[in-house]
Each structure stands twice: as structure tokens, then as C-alpha cells.
Amino acid sequence: MKATVYEYDFHQRILARDDPIAFAALADWLYNPLVQDVRKRAGLNADPVLVEEAVGEALLNYHDTPEKYNPSRASLRSYLVMAAYRDFQNARAKEDRLAEHQVSLFDPAFHEGDRAGSQETVEAIEHELQVEELWKLIDEIFPDPTERRIVTLILNKVRSPGPYAQALGLGDLPNDERLRQIRLVKYRITRRLRRRMAQQLERTGGYVQ
Amino acid sequence: MNDYTPSLDRLASLAREHPNLLAGPVTLYKEQEGLDDQRLATMLGCEVKAISRLALCERPREAPHFREDVERIARYIHADVMQLALLIRAAESRYALRQQPGATSPTLLAARDYEEAEEVSTEDKGKPSDG
Numbered sequence: 373m374k375a376t377v378y379e380y381d382f383h384q385r386i387l388a389r390d391d392p393i394a395f396a397a398l399a400d401w402l403y404n405p406l407v408q409d410v411r412k413r414a415g416l417n418a419d420p421v422l423v424e425e426a427v428g429e430a431l432l433n434y435h436d437t438p439e440k441y442n443p444s445r446a447s448l449r450s451y452l453v454m455a456a457y458r459d460f461q462n463a464r465a466k467e468d469r470l471a472e473h474q475v476s477l478f479d480p481a482f483h484e485g486d487r488a489g490s491q492e493t494v495e496a497i498e499h500e501l502q503v504e505e506l507w508k509l510i511d512e513i514f515p516d517p518t519e520r521r522i523v524t525l526i527l528n529k530v531r532s533p534g535p536y537a538q539a540l541g542l543g544d545l546p547n548d549e550r551l552r553q554i555r556l557v558k559y560r561i562t563r564r565l566r567r568r569m570a571q572q573l574e575r576t577g578g579y580v581q
Numbered sequence: 582m583n584d585y586t587p588s589l590d591r592l593a594s595l596a597r598e599h600p601n602l603l604a605g606p607v608t609l610y611k612e613q614e615g616l617d618d619q620r621l622a623t624m625l626g627c628e629v630k631a632i633s634r635l636a637l638c639e640r641p642r643e644a645p646h647f648r649e650d651v652e653r654i655a656r657y658i659h660a661d662v663m664q665l666a667l668l669i670r671a672a673e674s675r676y677a678l679r680q681q682p683g684a685t686s687p688t689l690l691a692a693r694d695y696e697e698a699e700e701v702s703t704e705d706k707g708k709p710s711d712g
Contacts (some may be wrong), residue, residue, distance in 0.1 A: 389639075392650045395659040397591055397639035402642040407587040424587055436599065511687070515597070515608055518617065541617075 373450065375443035383448060386438045396433045402449060403427065409453045416459055421563050425458075430456035467570070480554050513568045514561070522561050603654075604636035618674060622689035625665055631658035640695035641669060 376382060380402075385394035406427045414423055430452050434441060441451050506527075514520045521539040530536070536554045539542055544555065590687055596604035635658050641650035642653040651669060655662035 390642070390646075392639040392641055392654050395639065396657065397635050399589065399637050400634060403589055404587050420587075424591050425595065427587075428592045431592065432595060435602075484619055504623055515612055516594075517612060517615070 373447045374445070376450050379448035380443050382442065383443050386435065399431055402452065405432065405562065406431070406449065406452055406456060409449070410456045410460060413453070413457050416441060418460070419464075419563075422467075422559055423460055426460035426463060427452075427456040429459050466565075508564070509568070519561060522557060526558060526562060529533060589633040589637070593633040596637055596696065603635065603637055603638050603640055603669070603672070606640065606676035609676050609679060610672035620712050621668075622670075625658075625660040625668065627658050628661040631660065635660070635665075639706075640673065643672050667683070 382394060385391045388394075396525050398476055407424055410423050410427055411418060413418065422455045433455065434452060440447065446454075452562065510520065510523050514523055517538060522536065525539065533551055533554050537545075537550050537559070540557060542550045542551065591707065592603050596602045598605070600711050611617070616624070618629050618632040622632055625631075625635075627635075635706075638654045638657070639650075641647050641654070648666075651666045652662055653666045654660075658665075
């Protein structure tokens with residue numbers, strides 16, 4: 373199926389490189405549907421963060437090299453879904469491989485909301501890295517000060533939701549919703565930290581530079 | 582994670598590493614000024630959800646297109662065009678300075694921001710409005 377008229381118009385705007393809002397408007401329009409499409413393909417048990425990152429990378433790759441897309445061969449949405457799904461599969465395979473070889477850091481028992489798993493991850497990270505190197509890496513991975521505060525709480529093994537809620541400004545939310553949001557943020561941050569650590573360790577053959 | 586909801590914020594976060602987009606400069610500015618999205622939105626006179634859209638916009642081209650590009654972005658995110666121009670100028674200079682070791686003292690940044698603000702203000706007064 374070829375690109376729709378709407379997609380073709382976006383594609384031309386992005387190719388022209390003279391419209392500062394073209395990519396943002398495309399992302400605004402397609403991001404959520406793409407995430408839904410890739411999640412359907414990946415299965416409901418697929419890691420949603422991994423799916424969303426794959427969609428993000430597919431969109432950003434398209435932004436960087438739009439000429440690779442041929443609007444006469446496929447719709448833009450299909451093209452991006454295929455690219456994102458491919459990225460998702462690669463990322464999942466990579467995580468699986470790393471989990472097999474670096475058990476201490478990539479404990480497959482780790483799950484969202486699983487405090488014991490999260491705790492083991494923290495301890496494993498601390499074993500793998502010198503503290504100074506760890507903080508240098510954290511500064512790079514989390515430029516946002518709020519995210520860094522959350523990382524600090526996680527690494528300090530803070531379990532009470534209060535400090536997390538305060539750091540995230542969630543004080544006004546109902547209790548259930550506040551706990552849900554905190555779990556989600558902790559999950560995303562721990563996941564991102566693990567993934568970037570994996571990349572770093574892979575690059576340096578097991579040592580953090 | 583059945584209640585997981587996708588968010589443009591995550592895409593905006595990934596976009597920080599793409600130098601043609603505003604995500605990197607805007608994030609750096611927020612970080613150095615200690616601003617969160619809500620405060621930045623207030624500063625720009627737009628809604629907080631517009632900040633991730635702003636991050637996904639291209640960095641405006643240099644003059645003579647700068648004003649035109651900033652106006653387009655301002656209309657898109659419903660922000661105050663003058664405040665947005667000042668933000669982008671300040672964020673871009675800080676972003677550029679960050680690439681130069683030893684040139685990031687707060688005094689230098691403040692001086693640079695002031696010069697950029699003057700430049701934008703003068704440019705604004707010298708041109709008829711086209712929006």
C-alpha cells in the first residue's frame with residue numbers, strides 16, 4: 373500500500389528540511405498509533421518500554437534519513453512499524469544474550485514492581501562499578517535533575533514511596549494512582565540504567581571507562 | 582504493565598541525542614536554570630504538554646530564516662514568540678558553549694544570554710510583523 377496523501381505531504385515537508393515543525397507534527401500524529409501497532413505485533417507481554425524506545429528510534433531514524441523511505445512502495449505508518457518492530461526484536465535479542473552472559477547485572481528475575489529484583493539489580497550494579505564511575509555515567513544517562521533524584525533514591529535503597537512522590541511532585545494524587553506512577557517511573561529508570569550499563573559494558577569488554 | 586501509556590516525553594528524551602532537534606539545547610537550558618516543564622511552559626505562555634512538542638521541532642535556521650522558523654514553532658505550540666526566541670537563542674548558545682571546554686562559567690553564560698536577548702530584541706524592532 374502506498375503512502376496516503378497525508379503521509380506523502382508529511383514526507384515532502386520532512387525531505388525539504390525547511391519546516392521546523394514537520395517532524396514534531398508527524399510524531400504528534402503517529403507516535404501513539406505506532407506504539408499500539410508494534411505492541412500488537414510484539415505481544416501483550418512485550419516490555420512496553422522496549423516497544424516505545426523502538427518506535428522512538430524508528431521515528432528518529434526516519435527523521436535523520438527520510439530519503440530511505442519510498443512512498444510509492446509502502447505507507448509511512450507500515451514502514452515505521454516494520455522498522456520499529458525490527459529494532460524491538462534486535463533489542464530484545466540483545467537483552468536476552470546479555471542476560472545469559474552477564475547474570476549479575478541482568479538478572480532475568482527482575483520485573484517491574486518487584487522490589488527484590490530491583491534490589492538485586494542495584495547491588496549488582498554497585499559491584500560492577502566504582503562509585504565515581506557510576507555517578508559519571510548516571511549524569512550522562514539522566515540529564516534531568518528529577519530523574520537523577522529518583523536514581524539516587526533507588527541506589528540508596530529507599531523503599532518508602534514518600535520521597536519518590538515528593539521528588540516527582542505527586543503529592544496531590546490519590547494514593548493508588550501515586551503508587552502506580554512511582555512504580556512506573558522506578559521501572560523505566562531502572563530499565564534505562566540497566567540498558568545503558570549493558571551498552572557500556574559491551575563497548576568496554578566488561579569495564580566502565 | 583497493562584496500564585502503560587505511551588508518551589511523547591519519552592520520544593523527546595530520545596531526541597536529545599539528535600543535534601538538529603531542539604531537544605538537546607532545551608534540556609540543557611532547563612537543567613542549567615533548574616526549570617521543570619511546568620515552569621518552562623509558564624515562561625513561554627504555553628501548555629506543559631507543548632514542551633515535548635517543542636523538543637521535537639527542528640532547530641531554527643540562521644538568519645534570514647530564524648524569525649520565520651521561530652514564529653512557526655511558536656504558533657505550533659501556542660507560545661509567546663518573543664519568549665520563545667529568547668529561550669532558543671539562550672539554549673543554543675549554551676549548547677554550543679558546552680562543546681567548548683572551559684567556556685561555561687555562569688558569568689559568561691549570563692553575558693551571552695544578555696547579548697542574545699539584545700540581538701533578538703533589535704531584530705524584532707527592525708522588522709515589520711508578518712504574523
